[in-house]
Amino acid sequence: MPYQCGLDAAVDVIDGKWKVLILWALHERPRRFGATRRELPGISEKVLAQQLREMEADLIVHREVYEDTAVPRVEYSLTELGRELHDALGPLGAWGNRRIRMLQELEESSLAG
């Protein structure tokens, strides 16, 4: 865990394209595995299970098992650290949207050029 700075420790947790989208899905409300998967078109069961395990180990996702039904139910939710990460990503998401608009404008002007 030798991180050079806080950003190192953050980028390490959100590596890859799925974890940020999983954060978004679980931030809305706790979800079961299937419901989480439906929010992430294109993700396989194996990859989702792996990502959730990693996020749990990174202390940003909580896994709760409910035994009150014949078949135990498993629900995933964000920990406090996970919710804080979601909020900290807000400005970065806004910057990314500005970048998308800029790239679109460049594309349109090169087509019109």
Next chain:
Amino acid sequence: MPYQCGLDAAVDVIDGKWKVLILWALHERPRRFGATRRELPGISEKVLAQQLREMEADLIVHREVYEDTAVPRVEYSLTELGRELHDALGPLGAWGNRRIRMLQELEESSLAG
């Protein structure tokens, strides 16, 4: 460039461990190649040149060539979009520092346990 959301477009630009550190180094002030490299212990010339080229293509770094000396000087600086990205990463860096402290506390308590 088909991004699902702003965060996709942002995480795509800061992939890998060096770009965030290059952003930090150039945010302080414009720097030449050698001076940039000295801020990044462990980076090779080849990798730094590649990262700078990608950041230039992503419109977050500007490369200026000065011809007023016998040997032209090349200087790298952040574009406005680059400075905005640096600022948007602030909250993420703060979150990462909180995570580092938390991991250290866990480590200390497990040693003391």
